Amino acid sequence: MSLRIVVCVKYVPDATGDRHFAEDLTVDRDDVDGLLSELDEYAVEQALQIKEAADDAEITVLTVGPEDASDALRKALSMGADKGVHVEDDDLHGTDALGTSLVLAKAIEKTGYDLVVCGMASTDGTMGVLPALLAERLGVPQVTQLSEVSVEGGVVTGRRDGDTASEQLEASLPAVISVTDQSGEARYPSFKGIMAAKKKPVESLDLEDLEIEADEVGLEGAWTAVDEAAERPARTAGTVVKDEGEGAKQLAEFLAGQKFI
Amino acid sequence: MAEVLVYVDHVDGAVRKPTLELLTLARRIGEPVAVHLGANAEEAAKVLGEHGAVKVLAADAPEFAEYLVAPKVDALQAAYDAVSPAAVLLPSSAEGKEIGARLAVRIGSGIITDAVDLEAGDEGPVATQSVFAASFTTKSRVSKGTPVITVKPNSAAPEAAPAAGTVEQLAVTVADSSKGTKIVSRTPRQSTGRPELTEAAIVVSGGRGVNGAENFPVIEALADSLGAAVGASRAAVDAGWYPHTNQVGQTGKSVSPQLYIAAGISGAIQHRAGMQTSKTIVAINKDAEAPIFDLVDYGVVGDLFDVVPALTEEVKTRKG
Secondary structure (H helix, E strand, O other): OOEEEEEEOOEEEOOOOOOOEOOOOOEOOOOOOEEEOHHHHHHHHHHHHHHHHOOOEEEEEEEEOOHHHHHHHHHHHHHOOOEEEEEOOHHHOOOOHHHHHHHHHHHHHHHOOOEEEEEOOOOOOOOOOHHHHHHHHHOOOEEEEEEEEEEEOOEEEEEEEOOOEEEEEEEEOOEEEEEOOOOOOOOOOOHHHHHHHOOOOEEEEOOOOOOOOHHHOHHHHOOEEEEEEEEOOOOOOOEEEEOOOOHHHHHHHHHHHOOOO | OOEEEEEOOEEOOEEOHHHHHHHHHHHHHOEEEEEEEOOOHHHHHHHHHHOOOOEEEEEOOOHHHHEOOHHHHHHHHHHHHHHOOOEEEEEOOHHHHHHHHHHHHHHOOOEEEEEEEEEOOOOOOEEEEEEOOOOEEEEEEEOOOOOEEEEOOOOOOOOOOOOOOEEEEOOOOOOHHHOOOEEEEEEEOOOOOOOOOOOOOEEEEEOHHHOOHHHHHHHHHHHHHHOOEEEEOHHHHHOOOOOHHHEEOOOOEOOOOOEEEEEOOOOOHHHHHHHOOOOEEEEEEOOOOOHHHHOOOEEEEOOHHHHHHHHHHHHHHHHO
């Protein structure tokens, strides 16, 4: 029986761009180019490796986001995912993590799954809670923050490197996993992959398809509210000296003046 | 006064510093009630009481060590049901965030992660966060349910505030559905004897300019002279020169020490995301154009292999 893998990906504003907030204090997506969150590329890569090791597997890549988010799906499809699901609805604007997890969970259930693969965090919100939220909502094991992962005989195993210990984890499918940037370099799409991606099916879903009321999501339905967002004042220019033999001494003087020595 | 649940991060009853910071912040919004899961609650209770915990709800069950995260969520939910708190605070570790997230779903509440400050507000606790690689500061609150907030280490100085710290046993039933992810084996990380990276008051980090694993002792020697933790940039970690557990940056750890010293680090946005909130920033780099110099309080343009060892000697001499 086919192993159904769903990879959750996020379309994020480019971190090297000038990111800021819109007037309603949601992330301004208009002024900065978007792309597939770099940390989600690791999730796509591990899904591809799991598929390659399985007899029969299919990868669906899933995203929730505005029209442009289809770019993130295309990137994942060009890497080798089989099909895409794009949840898009004007009422989703301003949805927070809990709301996003609700939408993703409903879309995952509708799509059908044995294994959900996520990145460790998005590169914009950087919360890192979505895999746990999904596991809780779907009622399946969470096997998260993995630097190594494999799936065999309906069991997922992996290594979680924590602050104080490294743990070997095991769970039966269905399960939600997340992988870190230590799990293995993500492949570049080949030219063939890019051409093939154009023909791969992408299903579009809205809130009605997922039986979610508009007031359960969006800015109004959010469980959290941002009241203020202020640009951090630029640091006042510090002292920079050129080392001409005295650099260490001058630095030590500075550190002593600040009472660090 | 409303009670505030504080999830205790500890190693066999030895309470870690971020928890004492949480207790200090919790006192701004209510009366801290600590939740201690695992062994040696009595020992932990002394420290927790000294820092303001009026009560310590304690539970120990083998399931906490045998399965990942979910049994701890069951326990924290039991504490929540017992207390009906005004807020739930947890440390912003990977586990703290995951426990908080799952609790939030269960109790129908919003969650805020990685707060760097917390204060009482008219509509509940207000959390300060540092976002977009620390280029923006936001103030947020949970608008539905009981606020669940995770707080980053070094967000407050722990203050002593003697309270009863009475230990009460918490009855916990671990659901079968919480036993899905087995911890098959556990290898404790070897201690380097240095402070933990996210908790350290001083961090000395090395980057691409260190130019090889064999040169990292130069960075370590400076760190040791200052009693500091050692960090590394992603470039240094990806090159295999230093362990990933020491990586500072967007995909590694974010640190906010009193003093951050970057040696041989150019200061790419991903690195800045992890250290920009440090109180004092110092950089040593050969390239005068390196973006890190835009952030520094003090910078030295020079070869780190000249400057760092000489600085180490200076520190040792001055410290006597």
